Amino acid sequence: MCGIFAVSSAKDNIIDDLFLGAFYLQHRGQKYCGLSTWAGDGIKIRTHRGLVRSSFTDDLTGMDGQMGIGHTSLKDRQPLKLDSKMGEFTICFEGNIINAAELTTDLKKKGHSFYSDSDIEIVAKLIAQGDDFVSGIEYMADKVRGSYALVILSKGKIYAARDKHGFRPMIIGKKDGAVAITSESCSFVNLGYSIVRDVKPGEIIEVKEGEFETKKEIHSDLIQYCTFEWVYTANVASTIDGQSVDIARRNIGACLAKRYPAKVDIVGAVPNSGIGHAIGYAQESKIPYDNVFIKYDYASRSYTQPTQAERDREAKLKLIPVPAKITGRSVVICDDSIVRGTQMRNDLVVKLRKNGVKEIHVRVACPPLKAPCLYGVATRSKSELAANEKSVEQIREYIGVDGLAFATLEDLEKSIGKPLNQLCCSCWTDVYKV
Numbered sequence: 001m002c003g004i005f006a007v008s009s010a011k012d013n014i015i016d017d018l019f020l021g022a023f024y025l026q027h028r029g030q031k032y033c034g035l036s037t038w039a040g041d042g043i044k045i046r047t048h049r050g051l052v053r054s055s056f057t058d059d060l061t062g063m064d065g066q067m068g069i070g071h072t073s074l075k076d077r078q079p080l081k082l083d084s085k086m087g088e089f090t091i092c093f094e095g096n097i098i099n100a101a102e103l104t105t106d107l108k109k110k111g112h113s114f115y116s117d118s119d120i121e122i123v124a125k126l127i128a129q130g131d132d133f134v135s136g137i138e139y140m141a142d143k144v145r146g147s148y149a150l151v152i153l154s155k156g157k158i159y160a161a162r163d164k165h166g167f168r169p170m171i172i173g174k175k176d177g178a179v180a181i182t183s184e185s186c187s188f189v190n191l192g193y194s195i196v197r198d199v200k201p202g203e204i205i206e207v208k209e210g211e212f213e214t215k216k217e218i219h220s221d222l223i224q225y226c227t228f229e230w231v232y233t234a235n236v237a238s239t240i241d242g243q244s245v246d247i248a249r250r251n252i253g254a255c256l257a258k259r260y261p262a263k264v265d266i267v268g269a270v271p272n273s274g275i276g277h278a279i280g281y282a283q284e285s286k287i288p289y290d291n292v293f294i295k296y297d298y299a300s301r302s303y304t305q306p307t308q309a310e311r312d313r314e315a316k317l318k319l320i321p322v323p324a325k326i327t328g329r330s331v332v333i334c335d336d337s338i339v340r341g342t343q344m345r346n347d348l349v350v351k352l353r354k355n356g357v358k359e360i361h362v363r364v365a366c367p368p369l370k371a372p373c374l375y376g377v378a379t380r381s382k383s384e385l386a387a388n389e390k391s392v393e394q395i396r397e398y399i400g401v402d403g404l405a406f407a408t409l410e411d412l413e414k415s416i417g418k419p420l421n422q423l424c425c426s427c428w429t430d431v432y433k434v
């Protein structure tokens with residue numbers, strides 16, 4: 001998973017907006033970050049291992065410009081810089097190319113060499129075959145199977161594109177004399193950008209001098225927005241394809257309260273991503289919401305650590321139970337999803353029992369996860385998913401709680417406000433439409 005930010009201004013230096021735009025996408029990837037700018041005298045690029053703020057402190061000198069692109073990543077260093085017949089360009093990409101091996105073999109046969117096995121190299125080399133960037137993106141879109149959102153910085157212009165199924169989010173914002181395009185609108189709010197609209201699935205946009213223009217729309221009958229963005233991935237301050245993440249999470253919590261009521265003293269969350277669901281559950285059930293766990297601010301986001309061992313360690317460090325709220329009380333705990341169930345079993349439930357909780361009822365904001373994501377969000381394998389071999393009752397027994405219930409796909413459809421056939425549900429159905 002990655003975050004992408006692009007900005008162009010008709011008059012001002014964009015380096016502050018670019019830096020902060022990338023910073024506000026930090027939750028989408030913490031391993032690498034990078035910025036690239038253009039100011040009329042060539043394209044500059046700087047990438048780091050680490051977080052945006054700690055990596056780029058005192059390191060923005062010489063990066064001034066009127067347009068730029070930025071990236072946060074869990075996987076690889078971006079932007080990537082290439083020289084081509086259209087001239088130099090830098091590119092940031094998010095997604096997953098399912099037919100990457102086949103495309104790499106084809107490109108090698110045509111004489112291309114590769115220095116990595118990352119999807120961005122394939123995408124960049126396909127785009128570079130075009131007569132211009134728009135035809136290059138069209139050519140790439142025709143060849144790849146999978147999901148992508150990308151931005152390209154060339155000399156004097158930015159291009160942005162979203163795959164024709166709309167898997168990865170991408171949104172356009174504007175403020176006086178400047179236009180920005182980002183993975184998530186949470187990066188607009190404090191920078192003063194207002195949302196214009198989402199980039200449409202299949203749309204190719206050109207940006208220059210603080211204005212944007214649609215250059216092409218690649219049509220598909222199949223729209224597949226990533227449902228997991230609303231359930232877990234995105235920041236609660238974001239609005240994705242017309243639906244607020246915060247409101248969607250509250251709606252899911254309310255659906256859970258209606259479908260699976262529980263007689264408990266308080267409703268709490270596995271923070272942070274369970275909070276919206278828990279507030280929705282509490283409001284609907286009229287049971288008070290309270291702090292059952294607090295997330296220690298100096299721990300990082302466990303899901304986006306690259307290895308399972310690192311994820312487990314971070315998960316254990318980050319959540320502290322609040323004894324004053326749980327001793328002698330029965331609780332509903334809302335969580336975004338259950339992957340293996342080991343964190344719930346070995347950490348959360350142990351902590352609650354040690355602190356004298358009376359009963360634990362878990363409510364999960366999506367159906368049982370049954371399959372890997374092929375579209376660039378999660379790297380989990382089928383065999384590590386609890387629901388792959390266990391029924392709901394067996395999972396309840398395994399994690400050691402008094403009650404367990406999952407939201408349904410119909411709950412997600414209702415909560416997100418989009419027809420189910422436009423929502424990717426492969427995580428839960430094990431059916432891949434692309």
Ligand code: SF4
Pocket residue numbers: 167225226227228229372373374375376377378424425426427428
């Ligand atoms: S499989 Fe799941 S995580 Fe992947 S795109 Fe679909 S809904 Fe999102």
